[in-house]
Amino acid sequence: MAGRSAMNGVASVATRSDVLMAQARALMPGGVSSPVRAFDAVGGSPRVIERGSGAWITDVDGNTLLDLVLSWGPLIAGHAHPRIVEAVSAVMARGSSFGAPCEVEIRLAERIVATMPAVEMLRFVSSGTEAVMSAVRLARAATGRRGIVKFTGCYHGHSDALLASAGSGVATLSLPDSPGVSPAVVADTHLAAYNDLDAVAELFRAQGDQIAAVLVEPVAGNMGVVPPLPGFLEGLRQLTAEHGALLVFDEVMSGWRVHPGGAQALYGIAPDLTTMGKVMGGGLPAAAYGGRRELMELVAPQGTVYQAGTLSGNPVAMAAGLANLELISEAGAWARAEAWARDAATILESAAAEHGVPLTVQRVGTMFTPFFTDQPVRNFSDARQSDRAAFARFFHGMLAAGVYLPPSPLEAGFSSIVHDADALEHFARAVRSALAC
Ligand code: PLP
Numbered sequence: 001m002a003g004r005s006a007m008n009g010v011a012s013v014a015t016r017s018d019v020l021m022a023q024a025r026a027l028m029p030g031g032v033s034s035p036v037r038a039f040d041a042v043g044g045s046p047r048v049i050e051r052g053s054g055a056w057i058t059d060v061d062g063n064t065l066l067d068l069v070l071s072w073g074p075l076i077a078g079h080a081h082p083r084i085v086e087a088v089s090a091v092m093a094r095g096s097s098f099g100a101p102c103e104v105e106i107r108l109a110e111r112i113v114a115t116m117p118a119v120e121m122l123r124f125v126s127s128g129t130e131a132v133m134s135a136v137r138l139a140r141a142a143t144g145r146r147g148i149v150k151f152t153g154c155y156h157g158h159s160d161a162l163l164a165s166a167g168s169g170v171a172t173l174s175l176p177d178s179p180g181v182s183p184a185v186v187a188d189t190h191l192a193a194y195n196d197l198d199a200v201a202e203l204f205r206a207q208g209d210q211i212a213a214v215l216v217e218p219v220a221g222n223m224g225v226v227p228p229l230p231g232f233l234e235g236l237r238q239l240t241a242e243h244g245a246l247l248v249f250d251e252v253m254s255g256w257r258v259h260p261g262g263a264q265a266l267y268g269i270a271p272d273l274t275t276m277g278k279v280m281g282g283g284l285p286a287a288a289y290g291g292r293r294e295l296m297e298l299v300a301p302q303g304t305v306y307q308a309g310t311l312s313g314n315p316v317a318m319a320a321g322l323a324n325l326e327l328i329s330e331a332g333a334w335a336r337a338e339a340w341a342r343d344a345a346t347i348l349e350s351a352a353a354e355h356g357v358p359l360t361v362q363r364v365g366t367m368f369t370p371f372f373t374d375q376p377v378r379n380f381s382d383a384r385q386s387d388r389a390a391f392a393r394f395f396h397g398m399l400a401a402g403v404y405l406p407p408s409p410l411e412a413g414f415s416s417i418v419h420d421a422d423a424l425e426h427f428a429r430a431v432r433s434a435l436a437c
Pocket of ligand 1: 072126127128129130132155157158217221222250251252253254277278287
C-alpha cells in the first residue's frame with residue numbers, strides 16, 4: 001500500500017482512495033452521499049470501496065478489510081450473497097420497475113407480516129426516512145393530534161420534524177439540529193432522554209391530549225447501541241395507551257437485527273405502528289411502515305392519508321429483501337450471526353481488560369458498540385461522555401489491521417450470517433494490535 005502521509009520530509013504517495021476522494025470532494029459535499037461516511041468523527045480520509053464478498057470488502061487500492069459496517073446494517077447475509085445476486089439478476093432481466101403491483105412485493109409483505117408480530121398490514125417505501133415520516137403523518141391523522149415525543153440521540157431519518165436532537169450523523173458532527181428546519185415544524189416535537197420514563201410521564205401529564213405518538217428506537221442504535229432498561233418500553237406502551245396516543249417503534253435498524261422478529265418480538269411489546277428498512281431491503285433501497293390493520297387502512301387509497309412513491313415496492317428491491325429474509329430464517333443462520341457478535345464483544349472486553357483500557361461493549365443480537373468508558377451507557381448524554389478520541393485511535397488501529405468499523409463512536413457495528421471463525425480470528429488479532437498502540 002502506498003504511504004498516506006509525509007514523514008521525515010519524504011513526500012507521500014497518494015493512494016487511489018485519496019485521489020478519488022479529492023475528485024469526490026469537488027463534486028459532492030464532503031465527497032460523500034451521506035455524512036458519516038466522510039470520517040469526520042475519526043479523522044483521516046475514507047477508503048473508496050471497490051467490491052465486497054461475504055464478510056469482506058476490498059478498497060480501490062487492493063486492501064481487503066473485514067466489514068463490520070455492512071452498509072450500516074442491511075447486509076445481514078454479507079456482501080454479494082449468491083442467493084441474493086441470483087434473485088436480483090433474475091428479476092432485473094425481466095424489468096426493474098413497472099409502477100404497478102408485482103408478485104414478489106406480495107411475497108415480501110407476507111414474510112414481514114409473518115415475522116414482525118405487530119405488523120398486520122404495511123406499505124412499502126424506499127428509505128427509512130420516508131417510512132418514519134409517513135408513520136408520523138398516519139399517527140397524526142389517526143389521533144387528530146400533532147405532538148410527537150422523540151428521544152435525544154435517537155435518529156429517525158432526516159425529515160424536518162425529526163431532526164431535533166437526533167443521533168447518527170447529526171450527533172457525529174455535533175450538530176444540535178439542522179439549519180433549514182423551520183422552528184414551526186419542530187414545535188410539535190417533544191424531547192425526552194432515552195430510558196427516562198418519568199420525563200415521558202411528565203410530558204403526558206402536561207399535554208397528554210395533544211400527543212399523537214411516542215416514537216422510539218426500541219433498541220437505540222444511532223447513539224451507539226443502547227438497550228432499553230427493563231420497564232422502559234413497557235412504560236411507554238402503558239402511557240401511550242392510557243392517553244390515547246400511538247406507540248411507534250422505529251425498527252429500521254433493530255428489525256431482524258436484535259431478534260428475527262425485531263425488538264417487538266424480543267421484548268414482547270406490540271407497538272401500534274412499526275417502521276422498517278435496512279435488512280428488509282437486502283442492500284437495495286426498500287423500507288416500509290406497518291402496524292394495526294385499522295390504522296393502515298387509513299392510508300390512501302383505502303383511506304385518506306396520502307403517501308406514494310414512484311419506485312416503492314419495485315421488484316428488484318423486493319427480491320433482494322425477500323432473499324435476505326429467507327436466508328436469515330434458515331435453521332441456525334440468525335443464531336450464527338448473533339453468536340459472532342457475542343464472541344466479538346467478549347474478545348473486545350477481554351482484550352480491553354488485559355490492556356487496562358476502560359471499555360463497555362453494549363450488544364443486542366447482531367448489533368454492538370464498544371464505548372470507551374467504564375460506565376454503562378443508558379442515554380445520549382452517557383454516550384457522549386465516552387472517550388471519543390480513544391475510539392478514533394482504536395478505529396484507525398483496526399483499519400490498519402484490516403477491520404472496517406463504523407467511522408464514529410456513536411454508531412452500531414454489525415455481524416452477518418457469513419462472519420465465520422476465520423473472520424473472528426482476524427478480528428481478535430486486530431483488536432489486540434489496535435489496543436496495544
Ligand atoms: N430510523 C432509524 C432507526 C435508522 O437507523 C435510520 C438510518 O440509519 C433511519 C430511520 C433512516 O433510514 P434511511 O437512511 O434509509 O433513510
